[in-house]
Amino acid sequence: MAAKNFEVLKTNSMQLTYLEAIRQGIWEEMDRDPTVFCLGEDIGIYGGAFKVTDGFIDRFGPERVIDTPIAESAIVGAAFGASLTGMRPVAEFQFMDFIGCAFNQISNMVAKTHYLWGAPAPLVLRGPSGGYVHGGPFHSQNPEMWFVHNPGLKVICPATPYDAKGLIKAAIRDNNPCIFFEHKYLYRRIKGEVPEEDYVVPIGKARLVREGNDLSIITYAAMVHTALEAAETLSKDGIDIEILDLRTVSPLDREAIAQTVKKTNKVIVLHEHSRTGGLAGEIAAIINEEAFDDLDGPIVRIAGRDSAIPFSPPQEEHYLPQVSDVVREARRLKSY
Amino acid sequence: MAAKNFEVLKTNSMQLTYLEAIRQGIWEEMDRDPTVFCLGEDIGIYGGAFKVTDGFIDRFGPERVIDTPIAESAIVGAAFGASLTGMRPVAEFQFMDFIGCAFNQISNMVAKTHYLWGAPAPLVLRGPSGGYVHGGPFHSQNPEMWFVHNPGLKVICPATPYDAKGLIKAAIRDNNPCIFFEHKYLYRRIKGEVPEEDYVVPIGKARLVREGNDLSIITYAAMVHTALEAAETLSKDGIDIEILDLRTVSPLDREAIAQTVKKTNKVIVLHEHSRTGGLAGEIAAIINEEAFDDLDGPIVRIAGRDSAIPFSPPQEEHYLPQVSDVVREARRLKSY
Amino acid sequence: PIRDSRYLDKKQCIEIYRYMLLNRKMEIGLENLYKQGKVVGGVYFGLGQEACSCASAYALDQDDWFAPMIRNQGALLVRGFRAADTMMQYMAKADSPTKGRDGTSHFGDIEKRNMVSPISMLGDLIPVLSGVALGARLQGRNIAALTWIGDGGQSTGVTYEGINFAAVQKLGLVLVVESNLWAYSTPSEMQYRVRDLAERSIGYGIPGAIVDGTDACQVYDATRDAVERAHRGEGPTMIEAKMMRMKGHAIHDAAAYVPKPMFEFWKKRDPIARFENYLVKEKKWLTAKENAELISEVERVIEAEREIAVNSPMPTPESAEGGVFCEDGCHEIKPKYGMPKVRKGTGGFKQTEAAAHFK
Amino acid sequence: PIRDSRYLDKKQCIEIYRYMLLNRKMEIGLENLYKQGKVVGGVYFGLGQEACSCASAYALDQDDWFAPMIRNQGALLVRGFRAADTMMQYMAKADSPTKGRDGTSHFGDIEKRNMVSPISMLGDLIPVLSGVALGARLQGRNIAALTWIGDGGQSTGVTYEGINFAAVQKLGLVLVVESNLWAYSTPSEMQYRVRDLAERSIGYGIPGAIVDGTDACQVYDATRDAVERAHRGEGPTMIEAKMMRMKGHAIHDAAAYVPKPMFEFWKKRDPIARFENYLVKEKKWLTAKENAELISEVERVIEAEREIAVNSPMPTPESAEGGVFCEDGCHEIKPKYGMPKVRKGTGGFKQTEAAAHFK
């Protein structure tokens, strides 16, 4: 997969990598709002395993950029506790693969708080996820589905620098717990236009990345770039692809999903995490509910395989969705 | 929901409750195979919070019926370690709501073992799940989806005494990690025929509980009884319901799902856990893949609401699927 | 005999004693409601632990925080909740603090009483309370954040993570270990191999204390010392309160697994009888008559609370809907102790291209 | 100076020394493979920790079990894996122990070498090794189950749960804490407030020891004592090995955050140089010539291993498929140390109607 740099038209804008856009978003929020602070492993002097908080400790001091012990349940618990006092913690997982170490704290403490006893928990849990970097089974995971199936959480997976910055700011300002998945493959591979002035991207709104008439690819994060590349190939043999970038996987933008289905009548759902119990299922159910009569063909799933993510490049490539898979499936569906 | 006792025809059989059937299944396996042992909180002298292991310690001794500290990650880790030496541990969660406390151990240690380094992990994680008993948000959960979306695990959710006994035995004999969800509402409410001779029920095979022609309800566990009750009501106004009990939610019985859809052309998926990211989505996707052209109406989801499970009876009843919901939705779908 | 407190005066001792009475009478009330079929689910008791719950909570200042465990229903009364609140929780009433959505002591109040709602999973509150103290400190205040954990619950890994986090960050966590010899049916020697749980404080590098959990004065003094350490910004303290769970795990549990002599031994150490004897006989701070009046006053209060609770309606089915998210300004988020003073370092924003884990 | 071992003879000391050399030369080989672009992902080093990895693993008997952490690549050699195994893991080759599916020391062998594969999540191995010891005991054998944990990794809750479980169950867990002053960029004083991590053993009620992790003899003796306790069924032991991580976290990390003098201080305590000096100069168990021969023999071995590893093909894409489940008799499950002897109690199966949590 060759990541694509595609532009979001804006005035007074600069070219930023996906990683820089996130860094800048958090930095600006910390500058703007004294209640925002960061905690996590090696985020201080070191600036985080991927340098997302590089330089933060010099600017904001160790009080607001806290290096923690290796204890994910304590990190999430402490972030939650601080949020109850009106702070807005931004907690980093060094890799999102480790989020399972805080699973109970997230699912039973954080997510249920507002519904059960009416306390808002304005915190952000963020970190790198995703494959295509030969990270192996414990540094390539996409654990978002466990949290999509966890009422009370907002789950965000940006695909572009513009969205990454706008959504991290929105997440920090949101009064609810947000889990922010940063795709590590995109960190330094894509650049995009990011406006200089302050802006947010609304949580829960998808974005039409490419208009087309023949079929829709519903996807998000790194897969948006895979879909775009496939769409170019397909356009050569006259297949006109529409691409919807969900941007937020919980809550989902049902309207946008219904709209594109009603328009093209054929759908591929493309995601990186393993197929069974994955997001494509939820979207299939939504389409059945919102636009059943508009379907002219089966909803096609393209997803990671149902196993751990293997380490060796040929195996990882085989495991993960590729442009060629999308091209093949799109042709098949077109001629259904 | 009034649970139903429906019989499985067998010779030399006895009437057992769902709970007794599970107890007997584990007991017989421990009698048969010295490598089987149990561990968990309060399973010894006390016999477990629900008495599933009542009397076990007297028969099998404290070596094979181990009361552990309150430490779910240690319980799962220890069970896994023992399984590597050729033992077949059966670990109890006092409530399946606490399985999140061992999430990482299950997902990253246990589930990935055979795929990554080829070690079999023949262990069973079991415990009570489910609502309808006013257990509140932390004693009523149905966490199975997190494990359906977790390659390497088998996930079992029986609905009847016959299946409960046959499947717990199959799980203990299986060479893979199995998570066995026992529905606490059914524990003492349903009785059913259970043969005296040894038998197992195959993991991964659904069971047609009721034949019908108008529409299919695909469900499992306690909801099977809800579906059966609804089917009787519906038969009075001439709607002929087919009911498929999945019995195992991972791996799913794709053939059985396709078959019933091809027969009735209309489907309701009914499950107790919250809707978004739930099993109905996966089944909708499977149906799209296996039987798209056979659908004469949208796949209808009936599920728990997207929140924690509230404690107060009127609220819990509102949250959880009821017979009346199934009747209403079936009528609506029939006339689609 | 009860040790004289280094801090408590007559008035305060009597106040704590009254809370202990309220605690016990309220639980007797709950038991009756259960027998009358008015309770949804089970009932949990703090019988024999009233001194531990009430005297420790009493050691907090107004601005401090706390989170109760299941047996700390007395602490809720000390912190200003009404008996009716807890009663309505058990009956899942519409006017309960959670409006029926949760039961028992599972509720909280971040506005006035600074209470974090517990969840059932044991230990998770400990890092949370550490985080509360962290949040306050960022706002310029060193507060105490008190919670309790059982001799069983402290076996959870999150307990360790939470205490260690507070120790490293020097946060004002005050952890009272309710060392009551049982975890459901499991005796404490099957939870840990060390003799006294307080010894675990050594491994965290924090002070640990052991107190007689049936002696309100000892519990208060140790907790107050810990609270003051917290206020001075000197970090967390662990207090092990030795006592006995005098009933089963919950009302369904006859505790047949507990050797009878054990109950008999501890019955003699009943915290209320001991404190009563101390106040009436030893200190003569209460006459028999005043004591009798106090007891009947408490009973009248509980009876009145019971009326309120019983007369609250059940919630409507629809009340199960909504509130999953904080939206449309249902809450305004603001720092509780004032806006943090930020000191801006020199560093400006610069792009980074430093080496990272995966390229 | 190196302390004389209470157990090791000349031959054994030289054997351990050779493993330490193999360990270091293999890692130099890995560094070169990385520079040649042959490695997938990063490389982790045990530089400065070879004595800790090799001498502790050397203290195990054949039937004992172990699970390495990332810096214990030397332990794998001691337990009979080939350098090529680890090299192929790093290059994600088809012939690697995991056939390319995982990297580094993430592999295992339950048949011959009794090794549990580590996962990245720190601490999870500790209850697992406790469970291995439990499984063996049920089969009538008290074995030792050795694993390591870093000064950072030991902050995880699962570490606490795992040690406590072993302590309560008296299982033969041998836990070596690799106290190497850093966890990635985080200094150990930000992981815990206690002075020595070995003090944490007090809270578990188990023996704890502190050794100089750069002294192979000390590491061996302490580990051997722990292994023998395990074999006697006396429960777990915690050993804190003090040393220094002499490189960055992984090859990408220049460790700029480490004060230079710290490296200089510890460079003088290089475990291999110290052991070499002990064997050649003090004990005169090796002549300079024999030592030189040993070193070049080791270099030849590593070179040969490198050849094997480099010449292994990459796996096919399709090799990513299959093996998620153990099926069609791909494994036969049988108790490793013999069928457990079961003692059947009196109790027969009877139906239960006892009170339970929820009805």
Ligand SMILES: Cc1ncc(C[n+]2csc(CCOP(=O)(O)OP(=O)(O)O)c2C)c(N)n1
């Ligand atoms: C993580 C977790 N595991 C299991 C349980 C089930 N459980 C509830 S209370 C209890 C016993 C608690 O004993 P202890 O901590 O000593 O508190 P006590 O009841 O003695 O006050 C158990 C096992 C739980 N609530 N949380």
Ligand SMILES: Cc1ncc(C[n+]2csc(CCOP(=O)(O)OP(=O)(O)O)c2C)c(N)n1
């Ligand atoms: C649960 C968990 N959280 C975070 C990480 C990321 N991580 C990998 S190694 C490491 C530092 C480990 O330090 P230490 O345990 O001292 O071992 P050392 O590298 O010093 O040998 C971290 C934070 C992890 N592997 N597991």
Ligand SMILES: [Mg+2]
């Ligand atoms: Mg207790």
Ligand SMILES: [Mg+2]
């Ligand atoms: Mg370290």
